Amino acid sequence: MRYMLLIYSSETDESKLTAEDFAAMRAAHWSVMDETSRLGIFRGAEPLRPTRTATTVRMHGGKAVITDGPFAETKEQLGGYYILDCKDLDEAIAWAAKIPTGCKGANGSVEIRPLEPVPQPSDPEFQALRPQKS
Numbered sequence: 001m002r003y004m005l006l007i008y009s010s011e012t013d014e015s016k017l018t019a020e021d022f023a024a025m026r027a028a029h030w031s032v033m034d035e036t037s038r039l040g041i042f043r044g045a046e047p048l049r050p051t052r053t054a055t056t057v058r059m060h061g062g063k064a065v066i067t068d069g070p071f072a073e074t075k076e077q078l079g080g081y082y083i084l085d086c087k088d089l090d091e092a093i094a095w096a097a098k099i100p101t102g103c104k105g106a107n108g109s110v111e112i113r114p115l116e117p118v119p120q121p122s123d124p125e126f127q128a129l130r131p132q133k134s
Contacts, residue, residue, distance in 0.1 A: 002043060002085050002115040003092040008076040009101050009108030011050055017102070025100045032098050036084055043083035051077045076108050083115070 017025075029045070036042035051069060058065045082099065086092040092112050101108035119126040 001088070002083055002117070003089075004113045004115055005082040005084065005092065005096050005099060006078055006111040006113065007080045007082075007099060007101055007108065008111065009079050011077050011079075021102070025102060028098070028100045032082070032095065036082075036095065041085045043085055045080065045082040047080035048078060079108070089114075 033042060033045055054069055056067050056069065058067075079101075082095070084092060084095055086095065089112070096110040096112055099110050101110060119129060
């Protein structure tokens with residue numbers, strides 16, 4: 001089962017990080033990525049740029065309404081993610097406990113969400129599921 005591990009932390013405290021703190025956090029992320037790669041369960045991980053760079057699209061009356069910034073004001077912002085192919089939720093929890101959450105300056109949390117398996121365009125069953133054009 002693939003799981004997405006969503007990393008949340010507060011962006012407002014990023015300036016409190018020392019160069020040493022940032023280096024240690026980066027090393028911890030590399031450690032998780034290296035170990036999960038060796039085990040063959042790593043599927044991806046990337047940090048997100050700050051929420052001030054976000055664009056939100058909402059549909060209203062059939063038209064796209066575009067606003068700058070995140071969808072909702074929250075104390076913690078989504079800062080990045082990992083996708084890991086774990087045997088079960090317990091394994092995903094164990095990996096989440098190793099992921100640093102203070103990248104933006106304050107300790108945060110890791111939300112674990114199972115991914116719904118969906119055939120990808122490279123999978124043979126993808127074309128069978130695709131709606132036929134009339």
